[in-house]
Amino acid sequence: MAVIKPSVPKGTRDFSPLEMGRRNFIFDTIKSVFRKYGYQQIETPSMENLSTLTGKYGDEGDKLMFKILNSGDFWGEAESRKQKVESFEFSSKALTPVISEKALRYDLTVPFARYVVQHQNEITFPFKRFQVQPVWRADRPQKGRYREFFQCDADVVGSDSLLNEAEFVMIYDEALSRLGLKDFTVKVNNRKILSGIAEIIDKADNIVDLTVAIDKLDKIGLDGVTKELLERGFTQADIDRIKPIILLDGSNEEKLRQLREVLAASAIGLKGCDEIEQVFSYLKLCQLQTATCELDITLARGLNYYTGAIFEVKTNEVQMGSIGGGGRYDDLTGMFGLKGLTGAGISFGADRIYDVMEELGLFPEDAGQASQVLICCFDKDGELYALPLLQRLRAENISAELYPAGAKIKKQLDYANSKHIPHVILIGSDEMQSGLLTVKDMLTGTQHKLSAGEIVAKFS
Amino acid sequence: MAVIKPSVPKGTRDFSPLEMGRRNFIFDTIKSVFRKYGYQQIETPSMENLSTLTGKYGDEGDKLMFKILNSGDFWGEAESRKQKVESFEFSSKALTPVISEKALRYDLTVPFARYVVQHQNEITFPFKRFQVQPVWRADRPQKGRYREFFQCDADVVGSDSLLNEAEFVMIYDEALSRLGLKDFTVKVNNRKILSGIAEIIDKADNIVDLTVAIDKLDKIGLDGVTKELLERGFTQADIDRIKPIILLDGSNEEKLRQLREVLAASAIGLKGCDEIEQVFSYLKLCQLQTATCELDITLARGLNYYTGAIFEVKTNEVQMGSIGGGGRYDDLTGMFGLKGLTGAGISFGADRIYDVMEELGLFPEDAGQASQVLICCFDKDGELYALPLLQRLRAENISAELYPAGAKIKKQLDYANSKHIPHVILIGSDEMQSGLLTVKDMLTGTQHKLSAGEIVAKFS
Incomplete structure (x- = not known):
């Protein structure tokens, strides 16, 4: 193909x-x-019978209406019309009602x-x-x-x-x-x-x-x-x-x-x-x-x-x-x-x-409706560590994502930026040992260390 | 017509x-x-180019796709194809791509x-x-x-x-x-x-x-x-x-x-x-x-x-x-x-x-999303009296309606019932004099007299 x-x-x-x-x-x-x-x-x-719409919008409207081609053998239908009606001439205007019975609103x-x-x-x-x-x-x-x-x-x-x-x-x-x-x-x-x-x-x-x-x-x-x-x-x-x-x-x-x-x-x-x-x-x-x-x-x-x-x-x-x-x-x-x-x-x-x-400039910042939080991990262990936190955040109705393990942190941060996700949580081995996770504000660039409980409270 | x-x-x-x-x-x-x-x-x-969709859903899908008839002189197009291509035969299958270039998703x-x-x-x-x-x-x-x-x-x-x-x-x-x-x-x-x-x-x-x-x-x-x-x-x-x-x-x-x-x-x-x-x-x-x-x-x-x-x-x-x-x-x-x-x-x-x-039976009662309150008046004076209350209710984000003056109260209550509006406020001459309006619960039938301020508080 x-x-x-x-x-x-x-x-x-x-x-x-x-x-x-x-x-x-x-x-x-x-x-x-x-x-x-x-x-x-x-x-x-979305579609109405042609008879419902035709004649309601003037000639111009009838012309500008999108008509739906009948499914099945529309050409057979047209030929049998020609056989039945001696005066029937093939033309776009004459054929339209024969091969189309519906149009878009x-x-x-x-x-x-x-x-x-x-x-x-x-x-x-x-x-x-x-x-x-x-x-x-x-x-x-x-x-x-x-x-x-x-x-x-x-x-x-x-x-x-x-x-x-x-x-x-x-x-x-x-x-x-x-x-x-x-x-x-x-x-x-x-x-x-x-x-x-x-x-x-x-x-x-x-x-x-x-x-x-x-x-x-x-x-x-x-x-x-x-x-x-x-x-x-x-x-x-x-x-x-x-x-x-x-x-x-x-x-x-x-x-x-x-x-x-x-x-x-x-x-x-x-x-x-x-x-x-x-x-x-x-x-x-x-x-x-x-x-x-x-x-x-x-x-x-x-x-x-x-x-x-x-x-x-x-x-x-x-x-x-x-x-x-x-x-x-x-x-x-x-x-x-x-x-x-x-x-x-x-x-x-x-x-x-x-x-x-x-x-x-009247659209609110969050009209793109991106997630509030992206969790980024350095490796597979971080991913498993992050999953319960992710679900705690979501249980509080916070829209949150976990970037699947395996990508460089830079790529993960680029993802947050391009989706306009305002906060990122970073989980490396230090964080997992101490239980204090790094929370980064993507707009200001500031970082804080917070426990999982503090993070959930912060975003609730 | x-x-x-x-x-x-x-x-x-x-x-x-x-x-x-x-x-x-x-x-x-x-x-x-x-x-x-x-x-x-x-x-x-809603519509895609036929070339985008054709061949993606098997023969059955191609057949069941709703095709849009080209606007303009589609029949002229078909005849000129016939003139250019000796072997072109008029049939539904051969004509479709000539007279239709778009289909519905x-x-x-x-x-x-x-x-x-x-x-x-x-x-x-x-x-x-x-x-x-x-x-x-x-x-x-x-x-x-x-x-x-x-x-x-x-x-x-x-x-x-x-x-x-x-x-x-x-x-x-x-x-x-x-x-x-x-x-x-x-x-x-x-x-x-x-x-x-x-x-x-x-x-x-x-x-x-x-x-x-x-x-x-x-x-x-x-x-x-x-x-x-x-x-x-x-x-x-x-x-x-x-x-x-x-x-x-x-x-x-x-x-x-x-x-x-x-x-x-x-x-x-x-x-x-x-x-x-x-x-x-x-x-x-x-x-x-x-x-x-x-x-x-x-x-x-x-x-x-x-x-x-x-x-x-x-x-x-x-x-x-x-x-x-x-x-x-x-x-x-x-x-x-x-x-x-x-x-x-x-x-x-x-x-x-x-x-x-x-x-x-899992749909919530209010899934019909009817108004919370209907204000009913006995006459035109009541209507004018009601209008500021109506706007106070709406300012508190309460969905509310005022039945236009001139209809019998029974008709107004029927309207509330058929739209599943749970509360009705009745305004007659007594109510306007006392400032105490009748609030009727349409489910239980109970009635209370409340001031406009109390009504706004009740529904906020």
Whole structure:
């Protein structure tokens, strides 16, 4: 057999022990906050029936989905289809559903909707679930974009209370604070406000054009936005009408007051203001630790599915896209025939949070989760002498290793250094005779002589 | 769009909050023991290049591997192959490598070998890694056999010390003890002993036939084994020679003594005895908590790749196949061109351990990981009153929920019951006036009136 230089498929990654330690630190922190807020974990299979996924993500999504080749004689299946259906032409598009009936999960939302419908009789609503699993997309790989990446979602279905929205802001606040972020903003908007803005200028159908243009205010200024709106078919009168909104400024309260004035004629717009106000009033009762919560009417993500609140989280410490987002959707499960179930959800962008934390040096020293102690012996006798001590340490829940006898001490110390093991115990013939073992701090280089009992006490 | 009754692909599973809580309990326990013994976690991508996996699991494995259909115009690729290669015939076998270049991971061992070779310059040996990830096989689904299931492996490469073997027995002992198992056996054998047995009767090439027959002793008795050995081409003289081995009995020491007698003429057989004896001598220095460690020369798993120790773990409390297994292999990475790297590894059978624990009722009550407290309110005022208390509880790391206002109390209590939330706090107008809130124990039904401060203290 020819030897192949091994590699991973493009867009996928191995995670080393150090990276895993850091990723676990992020995921464990977020999961523990989800749990504290009453969210419970589920998992769904990596593969779903093609019929479950197809048509849920647009043509682009259908194209980028990783499909699984049917096992067995898929080609026989294709030929018999050709025989049965005169008009059947061999092409990638026509063959795909014949030779593939499953695909890899493209996100966590559609499988969650499928889960809710399939298990609706076992579920007590409101159903608060979280899910941390990989998803797969055949996107062109580039910096920070992978073909296999983890999503980290919490959603509640079956409750229209705005308390849920307020709690999502608190979850972002607590999780990101615990990870060590010191300055970040949870931007909040409401789809109904965007509808209201479009409504008052009679352009309900052009809401996407409107929001795309307004969204660029930061980059191109008012003149730029005006120019773009005119190009996109809005009139100068439209623009004058909504200019106070484009230039909205001040505290959240002031913004809301100005919004209410401009949206006075739009019932849906005012409803959006009411909803945001309610969320803010909940938040006033629960002090945020770190997050700034800011009404931002240029926020327009997920217009295809969000019907109420829209969230986005940005760090203000480093240059980085959003590290979280979410919103409320009125009809999650309608695609599988279960109507009228409202829901809301948020997501953490784990890969970006990782990059932010790395840039800011926020990972704890022990996130690599190395052993605390390595026992090094000069010979086989030392090994046998060490074994009971090793087990005493482990009985105290101290992670510890014994380097197998036979290697030079230098090699053993190199091993400790490369694994970031902070303490080494050296056992030679002197140590075995006196019962006092040499304990070396690998960071400072200092050494002490301690008895086995003292060593166990020191590390407990 | 027609509404599809949603389901998961056959052989795959959803995991509910209760199941996830229990699975996390198992995986977290095993992972923490791996860490305590110095093993560090890695993860590899779900998909590998087909060239990495093909030919590593035999023809059956190649067939059962889930292949990923290439994205883009795979059919165009197939037609152009046909144009270029005159002899190319359209068939499932010929088309597969043309229209698919990736497959889902079939186990964790081959990806681990690929990882070690790919990252050999970053790795410090001995490299002790663990890995807990799903694998996929297009097996026919049946009870207890799934197409997506988790493997849970620890391996060390680059160390031939038998200390590693002894530590694997200790890892089994500690992990399964912590999970609550009270009677289980770690069976140990050594491939060299099996080679020795075949050698002394000059049937080195028939080692598989020999072990398959001996393995049935429990079921068919000595007469049955004799009959089968004769059918498989062994002579009566062969059988007489190895009869003491088939009927091997007594303590591990006695078994080893008898083995050494029979294997006296086989250098490799005696080497196997030496190795097992060394493992036992290590284990004598570290008392096992629960496990019985037993030499079992009928144990013959993995004869294709194990070259030294062979392990298998069985519970003695319920009827169940092996719940763990492993062994030593001399050439893990040779398939990717890195020769001479010895390794040893073990695996836990998580699905079977789950079934054993369920049958024995070993899961802790809180493995569903529900909230500790649910706050129930009679109206909107109660909700606002409750919110600061909710945040005080959470600040003390108590998982707590507030049921959104508007639902009948009965519905809220049903929610607590179905989520197994043990305590409920009731807030009505009386409670708000007096500042004394009703705390109800959902298991016993008893109620107490407590102030917010007392409540926080009670649950902290």
